[in-house]
Amino acid sequence: MEFFLISLLNGVSYGLLLFMLSAGLTLIFSMMGVLNFAHASFYMLGAYWGYTLSALWGFVPALILAPLGVGLLGAGFEKWFLRRVHAHGHVPELLITFGLAYVVLEVVQLLWGRSAVPFAPPAWLQGPAFTLIGGGPFTDLHWVWGAASEAACQGTALCSPFPATRAFMMGVALVMVISLWALITHTRVGLVIQAALTHPQAVQTLGHNVPRVFMLVFGVGTGLAALAGVIGGSTFVTEPSMAATVGSVTFVVIVVGGLGSLAGAFGASLLIGTVQTMAVAIDLSLSDLWLALGLPGQASAATSPWMKLTLSQAAPILPYLFLVLMLMVRPRGLMGTREG
Amino acid sequence: MTFSQRLIAALGALFVCGSALAQKGETVKIAWIDPLSGLMAPVGSNQLKSFQFFAEKFSQNNPAGVKFEVIGLDNKLSPAESLNALKAAMDQGVRYVTQGNGSSVAGALIDAINKHNERNPGKEVVYLNHSAVDPDFTNSKCSYWHFRFDADTSMKMEAMSSFMKDLPEIKKIYLLNQNYSHGQQVAKFAKETIGRKRPDIQFVGEDLHPLAQVRDFAPYIAKIKASGADSVITGNWGSDLALLIKAANEGGFNGKFFTYYTGVTGTPTALGKGGEGRVYQIAYNHYNMGGQMGQWMNEFQTKYKDDFYTGSAIHIFAYLGEAMAKAKSTDPVKVAAAMHGLKLKSFNGEVEMRKLDHQLQQTLYMSVWQKADKKYPYNPENTGMTLVPVKTFEPYISSTPTSCQMKTP
Numbered sequence: 001m002e003f004f005l006i007s008l009l010n011g012v013s014y015g016l017l018l019f020m021l022s023a024g025l026t027l028i029f030s031m032m033g034v035l036n037f038a039h040a041s042f043y044m045l046g047a048y049w050g051y052t053l054s055a056l057w058g059f060v061p062a063l064i065l066a067p068l069g070v071g072l073l074g075a076g077f078e079k080w081f082l083r084r085v086h087a088h089g090h091v092p093e094l095l096i097t098f099g100l101a102y103v104v105l106e107v108v109q110l111l112w113g114r115s116a117v118p119f120a121p122p123a124w125l126q127g128p129a130f131t132l133i134g135g136g137p138f139t140d141l142h143w144v145w146g147a148a149s150e151a152a153c154q155g156t157a158l159c160s161p162f163p164a165t166r167a168f169m170m171g172v173a174l175v176m177v178i179s180l181w182a183l184i185t186h187t188r189v190g191l192v193i194q195a196a197l198t199h200p201q202a203v204q205t206l207g208h209n210v211p212r213v214f215m216l217v218f219g220v221g222t223g224l225a226a227l228a229g230v231i232g233g234s235t236f237v238t239e240p241s242m243a244a245t246v247g248s249v250t251f252v253v254i255v256v257g258g259l260g261s262l263a264g265a266f267g268a269s270l271l272i273g274t275v276q277t278m279a280v281a282i283d284l285s286l287s288d289l290w291l292a293l294g295l296p297g298q299a300s301a302a303t304s305p306w307m308k309l310t311l312s313q314a315a316p317i318l319p320y321l322f323l324v325l326m327l328m329v330r331p332r333g334l335m336g337t338r339e340g
Numbered sequence: 341m342t343f344s345q346r347l348i349a350a351l352g353a354l355f356v357c358g359s360a361l362a363q364k365g366e367t368v369k370i371a372w373i374d375p376l377s378g379l380m381a382p383v384g385s386n387q388l389k390s391f392q393f394f395a396e397k398f399s400q401n402n403p404a405g406v407k408f409e410v411i412g413l414d415n416k417l418s419p420a421e422s423l424n425a426l427k428a429a430m431d432q433g434v435r436y437v438t439q440g441n442g443s444s445v446a447g448a449l450i451d452a453i454n455k456h457n458e459r460n461p462g463k464e465v466v467y468l469n470h471s472a473v474d475p476d477f478t479n480s481k482c483s484y485w486h487f488r489f490d491a492d493t494s495m496k497m498e499a500m501s502s503f504m505k506d507l508p509e510i511k512k513i514y515l516l517n518q519n520y521s522h523g524q525q526v527a528k529f530a531k532e533t534i535g536r537k538r539p540d541i542q543f544v545g546e547d548l549h550p551l552a553q554v555r556d557f558a559p560y561i562a563k564i565k566a567s568g569a570d571s572v573i574t575g576n577w578g579s580d581l582a583l584l585i586k587a588a589n590e591g592g593f594n595g596k597f598f599t600y601y602t603g604v605t606g607t608p609t610a611l612g613k614g615g616e617g618r619v620y621q622i623a624y625n626h627y628n629m630g631g632q633m634g635q636w637m638n639e640f641q642t643k644y645k646d647d648f649y650t651g652s653a654i655h656i657f658a659y660l661g662e663a664m665a666k667a668k669s670t671d672p673v674k675v676a677a678a679m680h681g682l683k684l685k686s687f688n689g690e691v692e693m694r695k696l697d698h699q700l701q702q703t704l705y706m707s708v709w710q711k712a713d714k715k716y717p718y719n720p721e722n723t724g725m726t727l728v729p730v731k732t733f734e735p736y737i738s739s740t741p742t743s744c745q746m747k748t749p
Contacts, residue, residue, distance in 0.1 A: 003566035006591075010558045115381035116579070118609070128590070158565065163558075163590040236555040237579065241378055245553070280559040281566070283545075312563075313519065316550055 002134030006160040007281055008274060013166040015273020016173035017235075020228035021246065022253040022265045023180060024221025030197055030260025031217050033090060034082070037097040039225055040247030041104035046070050046226025047233025047242065048112055051119040059122035059234070066230050071223025078218035083211060101243070109240050116239035121165045125234075128161030129168075165235040172231060176224065177266065184262070193217060197260075252319045256326045258336020267334055272319050279315035363670045364405035368660065370395070370436045370468070371429030373422050373449070376414035379552040379579040380441060382605045387470070388412045389644050390653045391438065397636070402661030406670060417441060417552060419448035426452055430465060435672045438656060440471030440490065441578075442551070443522040450477060450486050457485055457749075466672040468660075470652040473600075474521045475529075475740070478697035482744035487679060487698045489652035489659070491624050493522065493575065493600075495738040497529040499704040500573075500598055500622040503731050505537040510596070512544045514569035516560060518580055519548035526575030526600070544569050552580060557587035564593060571596040582606035589614040596620065602709060603627065603649045608721040611709055616725070619709040624688050625651035626707040626727045627718035633687040637718060647720040651687060655700065658684055659693065673749075680748075692735070697744035704738050706731040 025039045046066050053062035077100065085092040120126075132143045147161060184190035196203045196213050204210045233242070253272055257264030287307035314321075326333060372391050375384040388410070395408040402408075411434060413425035422445045429437060439449055446469055457464045469477065469488040473496070478488055504510055515530055517523030527546055534541055545567040547560060554560075561584075564572060572595060576584055581601055588597070589610075595618070601607065602621035611619060627637070633651070640648040663678035664670055681695040691702040707727035712719040716728045 003562055006562050007559060010556075010562065014556065109377070114377040115385060116379065116606075128592070131592070159592050160562070160565065161590065161592040166558075237379070237583065239379060239381075242555075245555070277559045280547075281563045313548060316553065 002132050002158055002160055003281070005132055006162065007278055009162055010166070011274030011277030012270060013170045013273075014277060015270040016170050017228055017232050018246075018249060018253055018269035018273055019266050020173050020176060020231075021225050022250045022257070022269055023176070023262060024224040025250055026254045026257065026260055026262060026265045027217055028221045029254065031193070032082075032086075032093075032214055034093045034097065035251075036221075037094065037247075038100035038104060039097075039222070040243040040250060041101045042070050042074055042222040042225040043229040043232070043246060044108060044240070044243040045073070045104060046229025047119065047238045048108055048117070048229075049226070050230030050233055051112075051117050051238055054119070054122070054230075054234075059125075063227070063230050067223040067226040070226030070229075071219040074222025075215050075219030077222075078215045082218070083214075101247075105240060105243065112240075114240060116237050119234050119238040121234040125164045125168055127164055129164040129166070130162055132160045132162065134158050134160075163235075165231075169231050169235060172227070176227070180224075180262070189213075189216075249319055252323045254333075256322055256333055258333025261333065261335040264333055264335030272322065275322075276315055276318055279318055280312050282311040285310045362668055363664050365407070366670050367407040367409055368436060368664070368670050369409050369411055369432070369434045370438055371425070371432075371434040372410050372412045373415050373425045373429070373437060373439045373445075374412075374441045375417040376412065377416055380417050383578040384414075384441060386605045386646055386648075387440070387650050387653070389646060390640070390648050390650045393636075393640055393643070393648070394653050394657050398657035398661055402657070402665075404661050404664035404670075406661070406664055408657060408660070415439075415445060417445065419445050422449055423452050426465075430456070430463075435464070435670075436466050436468060436660070438468040438470055440469060440650070440652070442520070443472045443474035443477070443525075444520045444551070446472030446474065446477060447481065447521065450481060450483050453485050454483050464672045464676075466676050468656045470650060470656060472522070474525055476521070476525075478699040479743045482697050482742070482746055484680075484698070484746055484748055485676065487659075487676075487693060487700075489655040489700050491702060491704055491738060492699060492740075493525045494529050494533075494740045495699075496600060496622045496704065497526070497533050498740055499706065499733040499738040500620075501530075501533040501537050502733065502737060503620075503622075503706045504534065504571075504598065510538075510541060510571050512542050512567070512569045512571070514544055514564045514567055514572045514595075515546040516564065516572055516574045516576070516584070517548055518551040518576055520551050523548055523551070523575050526573065530573045549580075552578065554580065555583065557584045558591055560584070561587045561591035561593050564588075564595075565591065569595055571598060573598045575600045577601035577604050579606060582610040585615065585619070586610040594618070598622070602707075603647075603720065603727055605647070605649075605721075608647075608723050608725065611725065612723055613725065616710050617708060620730075621707050621709075621727055622704060623707070624702050624704055625649070626705050626729050627720060628716040628726060628728065629687055631687070634718070649720075652700075655684075655686055655691065658686060689735075694742075697742040697746065699742065701735045701739055703735055704733040705729045706733070 021043055025036060028036050049066040049069055050062045053065050081096055082093060085096050128147050130143050130145050131147055192208050192213055196210050200210050253268045254265055257268030285308050372388055374387060375381055391410045395410045399407045415422040415425050439446060449467055453465050453467050467486045469486060471490045473490050473492045475492045475494045477486060478492060515527045517526050531543060597619045599621050602619055637648045659679055662684060663675045663682060667674035667678040679693050683690060683692045688703040691700055694701050707729045709725055710728050712724060712726040716726050718726050
């Protein structure tokens with residue numbers, strides 16, 4: 001039980017980090033019809049700027065300034081580059097973001113080097129946020145804030161501390177979800193954004209500055225990616241291949257969730273985060289399933305290397321399997337509105 | 341160049357060729373093919389510095405009187421990239437190649453070098469393996485052109501299990517390894533040797549994860565804790581070990597870790613004060629070897645602000661120098677013949693390049709992570725901690741039989 005809970009928490013915190021990343025990506029896509037290939041690069045930039053700024057002024061200023069800086073950069077990119085090629089259609093737009101991803105990667109390697117930088121979370125985020133205690137003198141599962149005392153963890157009791165960095169990651173992501181939702185549904189700007197999603201010409205005719213709205217959305221989207229970068233970079237590792245690894249998973253998230261749907265992206269990131277984490281814990285293989293179902297040909301099933309592959313070994317490819325299945329069964333994704 | 345200068349140069353060249361030690365003063369180029377980018381880049385760049393440092397040291401003083409030059413080539417930890425790097429090195433006329441990070445890469449290099457040497461007599465290349473420890477390279481896939489200066493997985497596991505069998509508190513072991521030849525071999529030999537020496541020990545779980553891909557080991561730690569394991573055996577290295585240990589500290593896992601590579605870049609920092617007395621390393625060296633090695637390590641630390649741990653670099657230069665003096669040549673064919681069976685005095689006692697399979701026979705040390713003190717002062721990555729030797733294994737203990745049928749050209 002305690003194992004299940006801690007795995008679930010690990011999965012949800014990873015899922016929420018994925019959401020911070022994919023929220024911006026899916027917003028940008030629904031607005032401009034552009035799949036921003038450089039999105040994960042803004043995540044990486046956020047992590048590196050966060051590292052540099054936190055060395056100068058501390059973690060909290062870095063957490064605010066790095067996303068702002070990256071957001072401005074993103075807005076500038078939209079205004080001076082993306083808008084120019086917009087007239088030529090979607091393919092050039094796609095290509096320019098693709099090129100940007102390479103430029104950012106090379107610049108990061110030039111400025112910060114090819115190996116990982118030591119971006120550690122601040123002292124107040126080191127150590128556990130709370131500890132789950134199961135078994136032992138207290139038969140029921142319960143929890144305490146911070147680290148559990150030595151005495152509480154003795155004997156048969158199993159203590160599982162939950163790192164503060166992950167709790168913080170969850171907290172920031174939840175605050176972000178709520179404020180993003182409030183912004184889009186309850187403010188004037190949000191209404192204009194929603195209208196511009198589907199009827200940009202009409203909104204333009206009504207006197208709103210649609211290009212500026214686009215720029216704003218691009219800036220906010222990349223800023224959110226950078227926020228995820230500062231948190232993700234300090235919790236995990238900050239190094240030049242971080243964009244490539246996380247980038248492919250965010251594409252899976254927005255396709256599974258439904259291109260352009262924020263709620264879908266939220267659901268899909270939680271789903272992928274938990275499935276990927278939980279799968280690591282499950283040692284079942286196809287041959288076990290074969291045996292359990294009592295299917296014929298058990299001897300060959302037990303020896304084939306394919307059949308012996310366990311779910312935990314397959315965990316890293318599960319998101320991509322999801323992607324393929326989703327595109328086959330329901331191409332518009334979990335909550336997407338447009339077909340195909 | 342004027343006529344007289346040319347004459348002097350020609351006479352000089354004549355003089356060099358005519359002297360008794362034909363190789364004296366020659367420059368021996370060694371291509372170093374290992375990762376300088378990606379998650380394993382910190383390990384690679386530390387080792388490149390190590391090779392350059394000792395190239396300089398051994399150029400000043402070696403029995404053959406040759407100069408060593410190391411050419412660093414980034415292989416991104418990919419076998420395909422490594423073959424390109426090998427090609428580039430051979431095009432520059434390099435005849436000695438060294439590599440060590442990833443047996444996946446080493447396997448590809450052995451194949452390529454075997455083929456090259458067969459097809460290009462007179463242009464043979466010798467492969468000096470500094471850290472790739474898959475036992476296959478000195479058994480089923482053994483090659484005359486491959487020389488391994490690290491101890492292979494089966495040797496290290498033999499020593500490690502001899503130590504573990506005397507610890508009664510070990511009852512349940514979890515095997516967590518990287519999913520490629522090296523990690524699979526560690527798991528295989530752990531089950532085999534510990535099953536032989538302590539049949540009462542249970543293996544409560546086994547996992548293989550992708551090499552240099554995992555950023556978050558928390559799910560694995562949760563699984564290890566749920567399995568009830570009191571010890572983990574892992575062949576992980578670089579970021580895969582550092583992040584694993586970091587997740588173990590955060591996730592409150594209090595069991596022992598039996599590792600191959602605690603001393604490698606990144607892991608000391610991840611360990612910090614945590615892990616005291618419960619993280620072990622089996623290797624052919626440790627931080628507190630003292631003597632000449634101790635001086636070199638301090639000098640390396642002052643020069644690069646980094647820790648030297650790839651002791652096999654020293655073995656490689658020592659062997660090359662000795663063999664070139666013996667062969668009176670830098671020709672790889674003659675040098676390989678001279679290294680075949682060569683014995684040397686090294687920092688870990690007498691070592692021997694076994695004729696049967698080109699596996700260096702050497703002393704191994706079991707060491708444990710604890711506070712640095714007067715007796716064991718070396719303090720890696722400014723952690724205030726160090727690896728203290730707890731048991732020494734003479735070469736005969738860890739020596740394992742080989743099935744190699746070497747074809748000597």
